[in-house]
Amino acid sequence: MSHRLHNIKIILPILVWGMLSHSAIAQTSYRFGTSSGIGGAIGSGYEVANQKATFVNNATPAVFGTTNVTVSLSNQQYGNTTAHPFEGMVNPIYSGAVAFGAVGGTGNADPIANNRFTNLYAFGTPANNLFTIHKMAAPGTGINAPVTGAFTIALFTDALLNAAGDNINGMTDLDTDIQFADITLTFNEPVSNPVIHLGGLGGTADVTLPNAAYHSWLGFTPVFELLNAYSVMRLSGSAYFDVDPLVKKAKTSTTWLGFSSLSAGSCYGGKTTYGASGSFVVNAINISTLTLRIYLRSDEGRVTDAFNSIPCPTPANVIYHPFSATLYPRWSDLESVRSDAFALSVSFARSKVTGNVFNDPDGGHIDNSTGAANLVPGGIYANLIDTATGFVLKSVPVSTNGVFDFGELNANGYQVVLSSTLSTSGMAPAPYTAPTGWVNTGAFNGIPNTGNTGVCTGVSEIFEVNEAGNRININFGIQQLPESDNHNTTIPQPDTNDTLVLDGLGANLPLLSGSDIQDGTYTGAAGTVRNPSGVIITSLPVNGVLYYNGAPVTIGDTIINPALLTITLTGSGYTSLQFEYAYLDAAGFADPTPAVYTINWSLPLPVSLLYFQASKQSGSILLQWATASEQNSKGFEIERSSNGSVWNNIGFLFSLSADGNSNTKLSYSFKDAQPFPAMNYYRLKQIDFDGKYEYSAVRTIAFANETSINIYPNPVTDKIRIEGLIGGEIIYIANMWGQRVSTVKAGGHTCTIDISTLAAGSYIIHIIDASGIQISAKKLAKT
Structure with missing residues (x-):
């Protein structure tokens, strides 16, 4: 090529290249093929159509992938159909100064036809290491020019x-930005953080x-110049490739402009x-359109x-003449069609997002802890949420092996929310309730068996x-x-004050029992079969006192060894009693439908008290009781306790009968x-004249105004x-059918309960004191 052909700067191609990045997996790049037969434009010659x-x-x-791009030219400032027609290109078809599929040449009255689609290496042979395929790639990696269509x-x-x-x-156009046209890239699917590659920036024109x-x-x-409202950042390029993030412009930045991106440059005049070549990233999420305004700028x-x-x-014999009204550099001449050379390319990356719903009975880090193949019930859906809007982007079923796969995604912030039905894209996710008989054990983003957020809401x-x-x-x-x-x-018929043992030995009452599909059969002390965590007592007998290892049981107590449970019969006039319990599995989750333990006998226990009750009277407590019959009764000693264990005599009333x-x-x-x-705990000690005695049932009353209990927010x-x-206190929430849906035990003066997993509706929140007396019941609205 002669030196005078430097002004026919060969036009480098436009590349738009998509790719996928994989952690610890070979990277998959998406790009144009090297011929029109596998994804490119068709034809050759001057063209301004899309x-x-x-x-x-x-x-x-x-x-083929599913993503394509349409490249369009608009806002042409020069051309034979604009206010500034060409002087050297007289054919009216030349409607714009920026076009596909043609280049300039000296001695030619028309542009020289060229393929509208070729490969990146075909023009100017730009080096691969000047370009960077995506935002997170090592600078100068990822593009193989000879196999990249453009x-x-x-x-x-x-x-x-x-x-x-x-x-x-005249001279006023020199060394300033002259607007030529806009190039718009429209993707049929949104992309994130696209990287724009510019190759072979710069050209020359020597004119007699x-x-x-x-x-x-x-x-x-x-x-x-990027016209969109996004920021830009240089990734890689030749020595004089400049990206100004403030004005969002990319260009060759040097005193004497030419066409070579090599570090040694080229000699001209x-x-x-x-010249320059390089890559910069547009920092933007889920975009469909980018517009670049093209200017031409000369050196002096x-x-x-x-x-x-x-x-x-x-x-020494070469003289550089000062400029004058007629003596200054020209852009071209009337005998030739001159063109600049540039290359524009775009690439982006997508990553795959997958996850699992594990059958996880051990309650620790999230994983499949069954010791067998992971199996979960159907009817669970995973929803990909756009954190910017809170709406569903994709909703996919979770397979029975627990796997869900959202496919390839653009860079963005996401969250996964489970639901019980398929959710609608663009809407909030459908509600989620764990499948019948199942419960959530937590969530964790990371390698299985390395963590658990403890959030059991399917989020x-x-x-x-x-x-x-x-x-x-x-x-x-x-x-x-x-x-x-x-x-x-x-x-067999018992007597008042008899103590019944629940250890399953001999003629004693049966031991508490249960089972779990993962843990096996529950019986005996905790830890005897695959580490069950014990038994929660969820309700107490109305008559009689339930003891654990000699101490009275309160609602919500966890029993480690059920063989140490006993019941002492108190009061009279009844033929059965019952209490409820729920086993805790190895993960610490309780049976949501407690079992009923019932003891029956034939005849009512001997009647002594018709009733015994306690009530508040201003600043005091009034105890009232009545007997249906008395035999050899001396009277009643009134005992009080602050904890139900240590009792003190606070008074005595003689029997109202004469003898x-x-x-x-x-x-x-x-x-x-x-x-x-x-x-305040109260009981009566009924004393006979012969010194024999028996205790009544315990009555408990909280000497505090119920209105001091504050439950909020509500709804x-x-x-x-x-x-x-x-x-x-034991706090439990029941639905409008009376079914308990949540039970906790208060650890202090305040208690916070997470009910986000409950379905919307009305509930009753019950508060039971340590003796089993309900001290509050309030309606609760869940939205």
Whole structure:
């Protein structure tokens, strides 16, 4: 190529390249193929109509993806159908100064036809290491120019000449940005963080001036300005490739402009000139359109005597003449069609997002802890949520092996939410309730068996997807709940104050029992079979006192060894009693439908008290009781306790019968004028004249205003807070059918309960004191 052909700067192509990044998996790139037959535009020659290509991957053979891009030219400032027609290109079809599929040449009245689609290496042979495939890739990696399809585009400098062959604006157009057109890239599917590649920026035009004694030399470069409201950042490029993040422009930045991206530059008109190539990222999420405004900018130019070429460094016989009204560099001449050379390419990355719903009965880190193949019930759906909107992007079923797969995704922030039905894209996710008989054990984003957030609502942590690689292991845990066995036993006639043993030995009452599909059969002390966690007592007998290892049991107590349970019969007039219990599995989850333990006998226990009750009377507590009959009764000692364990005598009432014997109703009352400021336990010790005695059932009353218990917010969406407690209360929530859906034990004066997993509706929240007396019941609205 002769030196005068430097102004026919070969047009580098446009590349739009999509790719997928995988963590610890070979990277898959999506790009254009190297011929129109696998995804590129078709034809050759000057064209300003839209061009389109579909992405393929880099497999052998290449396989089509689903993403394509349409490249369009608009806002043309120069051309034979605009206000500034070409002087050197007279054919009216040349409607724009920027076009596909043609290049300029000296001595040609028309542009030279060129393929509109070729490969990236075909023009200017740009080095691979000047480009970076995506935002997270190592600089200078990821693009293989010879196998990358690309568009051919040209920018024609003849647009800047007038009919006399002079610059239309004389010298004022030199060394300034001249707007030419806009290039818009429209993706049929959104992309994130696209990388724009510019190759071979810069060109030259050496022209013999009207006075043939002089020759002008001019270097120029296209300048690209991003019009969208996104930020930009340089990733890689040649030494003079410049990206200004403030004005969002990319160009060659050097004193003397040329066409070479090599570090040594090239000699032109006695000066070492430089072009540029490189990549910058557009920091944007899920975009469909990018628009670049193209300008042309020259260096200051040179005018010499009529030399066809000038070596570097400039020889002593070469004189650079000062500019004048007629003596200045020209963009082109009327005998030739001149063009600049540039390349524009775009690439992006997508990553795959997958996860698991594990059958996870051990309650620890989230994983398949069954010791067998992972199996979960059907009817679970995973929903990919856009964290910016809270709406569903994709909803997919979870397979029975627990796997869900959202496919390839753009860089963005996401969250996964489970649902019980398929959710609708663009809407909030459908509600989620664990499958019948199952419960959530937590969630964790990461390698199985390495963590658990403890959030048991079917909602993952927020996570970021970027070009670095796949996001796998968005994991959830569920497990089947334990079952507790009902027991209904008839025993020989007992007496008041008899103690019954529940250890299953000999003629004693049966041991508590249950089972779990993962743990096996529950019986005996905790830890005897695959580490069950024990038994929760969920209700107490109305008559009689349930003891564990000699201490009274309160609602919510966890029993480690059920063989140490006993019941002491108190009161009279009844023929059965019962309490409820629920087994805890190895993960610490309780049977949601407690079992009923029932004891029956034939005849009512001997009648002594018709009733015994306690009530508040201003600043005191009034005790009232009545007997149906009395035999040999001396009277009643009134005992009080603050904890149900240590009792003190606070008074004595003699029998109202004359001799301690009566067959009619006798009523008694006693006022405790100085009750404890919190919990008060009362019992009667009925004493006979012969010294024998028996105790009544215990009555408990909290000497505190119920209105001091505050439950809020109400209505509630996720968590309720209860204030004004004493500590030790059992709090349970029941639906409108009376079924318990949540039970907790207060650990102090306040208690917070997460009810986000409950379905919307009305519930009753019950508060039971340590003795089993309900001290509050309030309606709760769940939204």
